[in-house]
Amino acid sequence: MSKRIDVKDLNVYYGNFLAVEDVNINIQAKSVTAFIGPSGCGKSTFLRTLNRMHEVLPGARVEGEVLLDGDNLYGPGVDPVTVRTQVGMVFQRPNPFPTMSIRDNVLAGVKLNNKKISKGAADALVEKSLVGANLWNEVKDRLDKPGSGLSGGQQQRLCIARAIAVEPQVILMDEPCSALDPISTLAVEDLINELKDQYTVVIVTHNMQQAARVSDKTAFFNIAGTGKPGKLIEFADTTSIFNNPAQKATEDYVSGRFG
Amino acid sequence: MTTNSLTTSQGAGRAGDKVFSGAAMAAGCLILAVLFGVALFLVVQAIPALTAPAEDIQGGNGFFAYIAPIVVGTLIAAVIALVIATPVAIGVALFISHYAPRRLAAGLGYVVDLLAAIPSVVYGAWGAAFLAKEISPAYDWLATYLGWIPIFEGPASATGKTILTAGIVLSVMVLPIITSLSREIFLQTPKLHEEAALALGATRWEMIKMAVLPFGRPGIISAIMLGLGRALGETMAVALVLSSGVLTASLIQSGNQTIAAEIALNFPEASGLKVNTLIAAGLVLFVITLGVNMIARWIITRHKEFSGAN
Numbered sequence: 001m002s003k004r005i006d007v008k009d010l011n012v013y014y015g016n017f018l019a020v021e022d023v024n025i026n027i028q029a030k031s032v033t034a035f036i037g038p039s040g041c042g043k044s045t046f047l048r049t050l051n052r053m054h055e056v057l058p059g060a061r062v063e064g065e066v067l068l069d070g071d072n073l074y075g076p077g078v079d080p081v082t083v084r085t086q087v088g089m090v091f092q093r094p095n096p097f098p099t100m101s102i103r104d105n106v107l108a109g110v111k112l113n114n115k116k117i118s119k120g121a122a123d124a125l126v127e128k129s130l131v132g133a134n135l136w137n138e139v140k141d142r143l144d145k146p147g148s149g150l151s152g153g154q155q156q157r158l159c160i161a162r163a164i165a166v167e168p169q170v171i172l173m174d175e176p177c178s179a180l181d182p183i184s185t186l187a188v189e190d191l192i193n194e195l196k197d198q199y200t201v202v203i204v205t206h207n208m209q210q211a212a213r214v215s216d217k218t219a220f221f222n223i224a225g226t227g228k229p230g231k232l233i234e235f236a237d238t239t240s241i242f243n244n245p246a247q248k249a250t251e252d253y254v255s256g257r258f259g
Numbered sequence: 260m261t262t263n264s265l266t267t268s269q270g271a272g273r274a275g276d277k278v279f280s281g282a283a284m285a286a287g288c289l290i291l292a293v294l295f296g297v298a299l300f301l302v303v304q305a306i307p308a309l310t311a312p313a314e315d316i317q318g319g320n321g322f323f324a325y326i327a328p329i330v331v332g333t334l335i336a337a338v339i340a341l342v343i344a345t346p347v348a349i350g351v352a353l354f355i356s357h358y359a360p361r362r363l364a365a366g367l368g369y370v371v372d373l374l375a376a377i378p379s380v381v382y383g384a385w386g387a388a389f390l391a392k393e394i395s396p397a398y399d400w401l402a403t404y405l406g407w408i409p410i411f412e413g414p415a416s417a418t419g420k421t422i423l424t425a426g427i428v429l430s431v432m433v434l435p436i437i438t439s440l441s442r443e444i445f446l447q448t449p450k451l452h453e454e455a456a457l458a459l460g461a462t463r464w465e466m467i468k469m470a471v472l473p474f475g476r477p478g479i480i481s482a483i484m485l486g487l488g489r490a491l492g493e494t495m496a497v498a499l500v501l502s503s504g505v506l507t508a509s510l511i512q513s514g515n516q517t518i519a520a521e522i523a524l525n526f527p528e529a530s531g532l533k534v535n536t537l538i539a540a541g542l543v544l545f546v547i548t549l550g551v552n553m554i555a556r557w558i559i560t561r562h563k564e565f566s567g568a569n
Contacts, residue, residue, distance in 0.1 A: 053458055058361065085460035095451040099473035108469060109459030159455070166459060 002029040002200045003069040003086070003169040005050060010064035011229075012045055012054060020046045021229035023064075025219060032192060032201045034211035034238065037221035038253070042230025043204050044092075044174050046221070050202065051087035051172055052080040068169065085109075088163035090173040094155030096147030096162070103143040105158055106130060109166040125165055133161035134191050153184020160191060164199070171195060173203040177210065189214050208254055212242050220250045298545070305539035307532060315532055322536065326543055328506035332422065332515035333544070336497060337490040339426025339510070340433055345483055347430075348437035355438075356445035357467060368442065375435035383499030386428035387420065391500060394427070395419030398511040412509040420502035423510040425517075428496050433486035440485065444478030445471055477559040484555040488548055494519040518544045 005027040012020040020042035027033045035043040048054040049062050052073060066073040073083050088109075096105045106126045110117060117125070126143065130136040135157040139150070147158050156176055163171055173192070177185040192214045195201050205211050211218050218241040223230045234241065234250045245251045313321035351371060355364045395417065402413030415421075452470040461469055472479075498520040507514030522537045529537055 051458065053454060056454065056457060081460050081462050084458055089454075089458035091451060091454065091458075093451060095449075095455040097452060097455065097469060097473070099476070108456070109461075112459060112461050112465050162455075162459065 002198060004029040004200065005170060005202075006065075006067040006070075007050075008065040008067070010046070010049065010062060010066065012042065012049055012062050013060065014057070015059040018229040020049075020221075021231050023232045025232060025235055027200060027202060028217070029200045030196055030198070031216040032196045032203060032214050034215035034218045035202070035204045035221060036206075036208060036211050036218060036253070037230070037233075038223065039206075040226075040230070041221040041223040043219075043221045045230070046232075047172050047174055047202060047204050048089075050170070051089055052083045053089060055080065081113075085112075085166055086168055087170040087172060088166060088168035090156070090159050090163055090171065090176045092175045093179050094152055094159055096150070096155050096158050098146060098148040100147060101144045102139050102147050102150070102158060105147040106161050106165050108162055129161040129165040130158075132164050132194075133157045134187060134194075135161055151184070153180045153187055156180060156184065156188055157191065160188070160195075164195070168199065170200040170202065173201065175204050175206060178206060185210070208242070212238060218242070220245075220247075220253060222249050222253070301538060301542040301545055304535055305542045306535075308535035308539040311532055311535075316536055317533065322539060325536065326518075326540055329516045329518050329521050329540065330543060330547070331506055333491060333517040333519070333547070335510070335515060336422055336426045336429060336501075336517050337487055339423060340429035340490040341483060341487055343427060343430035344434045344437055344486060348434050348482075348486075349441055349479065351434075351438045352441035352445055353467060353471070355442050357463065357471065368439070371435050371438045371442075373435075374431070375439070379432060379493060379495045380499070382428055382432055383496035386424060386496060386500035390428065391419035391421075391424050393419075394424060398423070401511055409508045410510045412512070415511045416502065416513045418502060418513070420500060421511050421513055422501060422507075422515040425497045425501040426510075428500050429490045429493055432493060432496060433489050436489055437479075437482045437486045440482035441475065441479055444475040444482070448474045480555055480558055484552055487551055491544065491548055491551070492519050493517075494523045498523050 005025075007023055007025045007027075010020070010023045011018060012023075023046060035047060037043050045054060050066060050073075054060050054062060062074060064074075068083075068086060072078070073087075096102075097108060100108060103122075103126050106129050107117070107122055110122075110125065127136060127140075130139060135154060138154060139158075142149075147155060150158060156179075160171075160176075177188050180188065189210065192201055192203065196216075203211075203214065215238045217236065218238040219235040220233045220241060221230050222233045234245060234247045236246065240246075241250060242254050245254060251257075308316065308322050311322070313319065313324075316322050316325050318325045351367070355367050355371075359367060395415065398415035398419060398421065399413075401411040402415040405411040406413045448471045452474060453466055456466040456469040497517050501515065501517070501520060502513040503516040503520065503524075504514035518540050522540055525533070526537055
């Protein structure tokens with residue numbers, strides 16, 4: 001239940017502005033891949049092309065190929081809705097649906113596309129997903145309460161439970177801990193470690209220690225200057241990115257001598 | 260001599276603050292005073308009608324026998340207007356906020372807002388001179404084929420000047436109110452929630468059901484209530500369009516009357532107790548509108564926990 005991602009010659013645009021240039025990357029199944037780099041270097045933009053969320057913004061488009069186990073996400077006739085059921089996403093700020101209970105939040109994706117699910121199966125799935133997100137023990141007695149009543153860290157884990165409930169192949173995380181306190185961050189990082197047993201996880205982070213802690217491989221993105229496109233500078237095992245980077249720019253960034 | 264240095268304050272900044280808070284307070288009080296004044300006027304002037312012997316009131320059966328049919332008529336006209344306008348308005352608002360290309364959306368928004376700028380007497384003239392005539396064949400059809408339903412019982416009015424026509428005209432008048440408020444609410448849906456839905460694999464319509472409508476629910480209710488207020492109180496259009504009469508179940512026969520139109524049509528020639536009666540009718544309309552708004556607030560607060568405000 002996880003697929004690899006191969007990106008070939010991908011250019012990402014906002015209107016006529018080239019935001020990310022010529023990315024080639026191969027992301028392995030059942031691994032955690034971290035994207036690091038300075039603000040504005042296009043790592044979040046690139047992440048959003050992996051489940052076609054980029055094109056939600058007006059004027060946004062891409063050129064190139066993103067292959068999910070060989071199938072091009074941007075091939076003709078591919079429905080972005082199908083892509084997004086295969087490639088789930090967790091956002092920077094926790095965003096459980098405020099009008100739904102915790103239980104309904106977990107089931108939100110499952111009930112889409114007119115799928116019916118029996119109450120027993122739904123109960124089992126809610127428990128499985130919340131257990132999978134390390135949240136079950138904290139919320140099992142208040143599943144009917146609104147998701148917005150949880151703490152930030154709990155909300156983020158609820159969002160992860162919501163994402164894994166639809167059983168995607170890949171989970172994308174866009175700075176999932178940047179709005180969380182250190183203890184909640186630790187809980188989410190532990191969870192990421194467990195998720196890679198079943199899913200391909202791609203995480204964007206500003207926190208280099210976090211990248212070092214959770215990821216198997218790390219991609220470093222950089223930008224030459226304002227108005228220039230972001231580029232993938234280096235992609236390698238996390239240990240070599242942090243200990244023995246091949247590029248000068250990577251070394252400057254991970255050692256804090258940036259800019 | 261010891262002075263606490265913290266007690267000396269910057270005079271100018273404080274003065275501005277005081278002026279502003281005073282002005283805000285005065286504005287708030289003024290609203291309350293106006294509201295209280297209107298309510299007091301209505302009550303004082305209505306008392307003679309409420310306490311008068313039954314045979315002195317128009318119709319000869321007392322105030323409540325007089326007011327009850329036109330209260331029902333008012334509600335019927337308002338309900339027709341909302342039943343027609345609400346789905347259309349929400350559809351148009353969603354189209355503008357989430358479906359239409361940006362330039363078309365802006366243009367359409369202006370056009371809808373323009374509908375609100377047309378004076379109600381123009382709507383009334385249009386309804387009476389054009390719509391009533393054009394729509395009466397449809398009423399004949401309704402009377403022939405759906406006449407077994409009491410609200411469509413024939414014979415249909417030949418002029419088309421019925422409560423249904425009045426309701427349709429009212430619906431066009433409340434449409435821009437509900438549309439522009441709903442559109443504003445829909446545009447404020449947090450991107451975060453819309454993207455959450457899309458990222459789960461929701462289609463655009465599912466995203467709207469999941470994120471936009473639940474978030475906009477209190478706003479939609481407020482918009483409908485504002486529209487209802489307009490429909491309940493609208494005078495000119497109803498007075499021109501409706502060929503009024505006694506309370507009738509059928510919507511396609513002439514008959515029925517609304518409070519506002521009743522007051523407008525009778526006030527110029529009224530004198531003595533008749534004036535008090537009409538003012539008492541106004542009081543009843545005031546109370547109905549107040550009640551409607553309170554119910555709306557109650558509906559909104561009932562779901563506060565899930566509203567997204569927290």
